[in-house]
Amino acid sequence: MRTLASLEDSYELCRQVTAEYAKTFYLGTQLMPEAKRRAIWAIYVWCRRTDELVDGPMAATTTEETLDRWEEHLEALFAGHPRDDVDVAMVDTLGRFPLDIQPFRDMIAGQRMDLYRNRYQTFEELELYCYRVAGTVGLMSTAVMGVAPPVITPWNPNPEIIIPNQEAIALGIANQLTNILRDVGEDARRGRIYLPLDDLALFNYTEEDLFKGIVDDRWQELMRFEIQRARKFYAEAERGISILSEDIRWPVWAALVLYRQILDEIERNEYDVFSKRAYVPKWRKMMALPVALLRAKVL
Numbered sequence: 001m002r003t004l005a006s007l008e009d010s011y012e013l014c015r016q017v018t019a020e021y022a023k024t025f026y027l028g029t030q031l032m033p034e035a036k037r038r039a040i041w042a043i044y045v046w047c048r049r050t051d052e053l054v055d056g057p058m059a060a061t062t063t064e065e066t067l068d069r070w071e072e073h074l075e076a077l078f079a080g081h082p083r084d085d086v087d088v089a090m091v092d093t094l095g096r097f098p099l100d101i102q103p104f105r106d107m108i109a110g111q112r113m114d115l116y117r118n119r120y121q122t123f124e125e126l127e128l129y130c131y132r133v134a135g136t137v138g139l140m141s142t143a144v145m146g147v148a149p150p151v152i153t154p155w156n157p158n159p160e161i162i163i164p165n166q167e168a169i170a171l172g173i174a175n176q177l178t179n180i181l182r183d184v185g186e187d188a189r190r191g192r193i194y195l196p197l198d199d200l201a202l203f204n205y206t207e208e209d210l211f212k213g214i215v216d217d218r219w220q221e222l223m224r225f226e227i228q229r230a231r232k233f234y235a236e237a238e239r240g241i242s243i244l245s246e247d248i249r250w251p252v253w254a255a256l257v258l259y260r261q262i263l264d265e266i267e268r269n270e271y272d273v274f275s276k277r278a279y280v281p282k283w284r285k286m287m288a289l290p291v292a293l294l295r296a297k298v299l
């Protein structure tokens with residue numbers, strides 16, 4: 001048995017992976033206090049590894065059994081047994097924050113869906129997928145970020161502690177819907193359609209149109225409809241941020257505003273997600289940070 005990385009080295013590895021693969025989230029974590037930031041990096045790496053099983057270079061060899069083994073690996077982490085270098089940071093994080101195993105299991109269930117499904121008939125079906133692969137990240141992050149202490153008043157000396165889990169899930173779903181809208185073309189090239197088939201039918205747009213990358217009035221109306229739905233989830237998430245611990249409101253606002261900007265870019269590209277990638281330039285991201293700070297202070 002070889003020696004595993006030290007705790008410091010393990011967190012440093014997690015930091016490097018997050019910085020490399022998730023520029024926007026990494027920017028958000030840089031605004032967080034040290035302990036929370038490190039924990040989010042460890043969780044990011046676990047999520048990225050889970051996604052890579054069905055989406056990464058080895059995805060063709062992934063089966064149900066691979067995911068069963070990954071679930072056993074997860075149980076080992078929660079039992080305090082790291083198996084590799086990045087696990088060391090994850091086990092430490094699990095010891096420091098009140099993380100529940102269920103959202104982690106749910107995310108693996110979401111990746112299982114990618115193994116056998118490449119169509120969603122209704123929005124309800126898609127929403128379940130989005131909860132599993134992304135809403136779960138909201139639950140994990142909230143357990144790390146924490147909530148503000150409830151206000152004690154003479155007329156309410158024992159106020160109930162409210163955890164904004166629903167709003168946290170909403171932010172995950174909003175992010176995932178944004179991903180789906182940005183990546184329609186890329187997913188179609190892999191034979192995947194995440195947009196609900198009911199929605200396509202509503203706008204009289206067919207799977208064949210989508211595979212041909214046709215951008216016309218029907219497509220633009222369909223995209224407006226989907227963008228509006230994603231924005232409703234962002235709006236729901238906004239309502240939960242003031243319940244969170246004060247020291248992470250700015251990073252969460254930043255993550256929300258930065259990710260939502262992708263929808264604005266899709267609009268700027270006149271909904272052509274087939275031949276253009278909606279990309280938010282760095283200067284626009286930077287301009288969003290003071291806006292996020294202001295919101296964190298006043299909302």
Ligand SMILES: CC(C)=CCC/C(C)=C/CC/C(C)=C/CC/C(C)=C/[C@@H]1[C@@H](COP(=O)(O)OP(=O)(O)O)[C@]1(C)CC/C=C(\C)CC/C=C(\C)CCC=C(C)C
Pocket residue numbers: 025028029040043044047048051055133134135137138139141142164165167168169171172175176179180237238240241244251252255
């Ligand atoms: C009350 C309240 C509003 C609380 C805030 C809760 C909160 C911070 C919610 C954010 C949730 C979040 C960051 C969700 C990420 C969703 C996401 C991007 C999921 C990715 C899936 C995409 O799959 P797909 O294959 O379509 O896309 P790719 O081409 O592969 O990218 C995932 C890949 C699943 C795995 C998720 C991740 C790798 C991201 C995990 C992110 C974090 C742990 C960082 C959280 C960041 C901050 C700043 C808190």
Ligand SMILES: [Mn+2]
Pocket residue numbers: 051052055
């Ligand atoms: Mn992926």
